[in-house]
Amino acid sequence: MEETEATENGPAGKPRTPLGRRLLLWAPLGLALGGGVGFWAMLRGMRDGSYDPRGVPSALIGKPVPAFALPAVQGLNTPGFGPESLVAGGPVLLNFWASWCVPCVVEHPQLMALQRRGVKLFGVNYKDKPADAARFLAQHGNPFGALVADAEGRVGIDYGLYGVPETYLLDGRGIVRWRWAGPMMPDTVSAELEPLLRRYA
Amino acid sequence: MRAALFAMLLVPGLALAVGRPAEMLPDPAAEARAQEIGRELRCMVCQNQSIEDSEADLARDLRRLVRERVAAGEPSEKVIEGIHARYGDFVLLRPPLNWVTAPLWALPVLVLGAAGLALFLMRRRSAVRGGPAPLTEAERARLTALENDS
Numbered sequence: 408m409e410e411t412e413a414t415e416n417g418p419a420g421k422p423r424t425p426l427g428r429r430l431l432l433w434a435p436l437g438l439a440l441g442g443g444v445g446f447w448a449m450l451r452g453m454r455d456g457s458y459d460p461r462g463v464p465s466a467l468i469g470k471p472v473p474a475f476a477l478p479a480v481q482g483l484n485t486p487g488f489g490p491e492s493l494v495a496g497g498p499v500l501l502n503f504w505a506s507w508c509v510p511c512v513v514e515h516p517q518l519m520a521l522q523r524r525g526v527k528l529f530g531v532n533y534k535d536k537p538a539d540a541a542r543f544l545a546q547h548g549n550p551f552g553a554l555v556a557d558a559e560g561r562v563g564i565d566y567g568l569y570g571v572p573e574t575y576l577l578d579g580r581g582i583v584r585w586r587w588a589g590p591m592m593p594d595t596v597s598a599e600l601e602p603l604l605r606r607y608a
Numbered sequence: 609m610r611a612a613l614f615a616m617l618l619v620p621g622l623a624l625a626v627g628r629p630a631e632m633l634p635d636p637a638a639e640a641r642a643q644e645i646g647r648e649l650r651c652m653v654c655q656n657q658s659i660e661d662s663e664a665d666l667a668r669d670l671r672r673l674v675r676e677r678v679a680a681g682e683p684s685e686k687v688i689e690g691i692h693a694r695y696g697d698f699v700l701l702r703p704p705l706n707w708v709t710a711p712l713w714a715l716p717v718l719v720l721g722a723a724g725l726a727l728f729l730m731r732r733r734s735a736v737r738g739g740p741a742p743l744t745e746a747e748r749a750r751l752t753a754l755e756n757d758s
Contacts, residue, residue, distance in 0.1 A: 461655060466696030473694075534665075560669050567694040569652035569666055 465575075465586035466567050472501075472581050473565040477555035481537040483544070488529055488553035494581035498607040499527045500600075501575040502551070503563060505535045506543035508571045514590035515547045521596065522550035526604065530554040533563055533571050576600065578607040631668070633675050642678045645687050646671055650701050658701055 452458025467473075472493055479487030493499050502518060504511045522528050530551035532540045537556065544551075557563055566575065569588065576585035585603050587595060633639040643660055649670060651662035659667040659674075670691065677687045691699055703709045743751065 463652065463698045464696060466692075466694060560665075561673075564666075564669060564673060564691075565694060567696065569695075 462588070463569070465583065465588075467575070467583040468586065470583055472575075472577055472583055473562070475555075475557075475562040475565065477531070477557055477562060480532050480540050480554050480556045482541050483537070483549075483554065485530075485549060485551055485554040487555045490581070492553065493529070493577050494579070496579040497527060498579065498584075498604055499529055499577045501529050501531065501577060503531045503533045503557075503566070503568055503571050503573045505533045505571045506539040507535065508533075510590040511572045512547065514572050514592075515550070517591050517593060517596050518550040519548050522552075528552055531562065532556045533568070534558060534560045576603055576607070631671060631675070633679055635679075638678050639675075641684060642671075642675045645674050645678070645684050648688060648701055649674075649691060650699050652695060652699060 449458060449460075453460065472490060474490045476489065477487065479485065493501070500521065504514075518528060528550055530553070532554060535556065535558070540556070560568075566573075572590055574587045574591055575583055578584050584607060585599070587599070591600065633642060646660035647658045649659045651657045651659045651664050651667040651670075653664040653666050654662050657667075659670045673691070674687055677690070678684075688700070697703060697706070697709065703712060705713055
């Protein structure tokens with residue numbers, strides 16, 4: 408009897424009430440549950456594309472497009488372009504692609520559809536051979552209003568590119584507003600790109 | 609043949625240089641500086657290797673870019689700064705301290721602090737509780753009786 412009295416004396420020496428003891432027992436289970444829910448949300452996001460663990464935000468968002476001077480792709484009738492044509496007013500899509508890139512084939516129908524709808528679409532042919540690029544466009548169609556060749560990949564580095572395809576949306580004043588790494592799928596266009604095209608039109 | 613390959617593996621510098629000696633700068637001091645810079649930069653394709661360790665195309669392009677700048681005499685910080693401006697914080701293998709990365713840097717301090725606090729509270733609790741209560745008169749008498757018995 409006296410023993411229990413001694414432990415109850417100190418301010419921090421209070422024995423745990425039955426409720427506190429039970430809460431402490433449930434704490435690990437609660438932590439595991441919280442972790443499980445978080446993990447499940449992550450996996451679900453990865454499946455529907457809203458969460459990409461490898462995704463890295465572009466450092467260029469909100470900044471002016473890097474300057475560049477690149478030649479047009481040889482053997483094609485499509486004209487080249489310089490940075491000045493990206494600030495001519497109205498949104499411009501800048502698409503980095505290559506004939507050797509498989510996801511670019513997947514993305515191509517979306518580019519064709521955008522071009523048919525009158526979206527200003529400029530292309531950068533990344534580390535490609537002009538003949539291969541021409542063959543690719545002859546086979547899949549040419550959606551680009553203007554096209555330049557970045558044979559060395561230097562301009563790609565200036566844009567912070569880490570693979571093809573990659574697409575940048577520039578507003579009429581040449582500020583980068585959006586970047587999509589990887590192929591744009593139909594739902595990318597409808598869910599992400601279209602609202603932005605309307606906003607910067 | 610096998611022994612020769614094995615011997616090559618034992619020399620790390622040799623194993624690294626094999627495959628891309630043409631990439632290296634002729635000046636060893638400049639090459640060392642370029643490698644030092646490259647080890648600070650993440651390969652954006654493989655994401656867990658530096659551009660010095662990676663064989664990805666983009667990593668090779670960045671190595672070349674770094675070597676060009678080094679050969680031009682640009683200071684190391686400026687070379688890193690230039691690539692940081694294009695690829696963002698993620699390209700730096702040592703993340704800079706800013707508002708976005710603050711939780712990352714603060715986490716070890718917070719965890720250590722919490723552990724220290726928990727330890728302190730537990731010690732105080734046991735200190736306050738003290739030892740067992742002193743024996744009562746009756747108990748003491750019983751104890752001496754037991755001791756005398758044996």
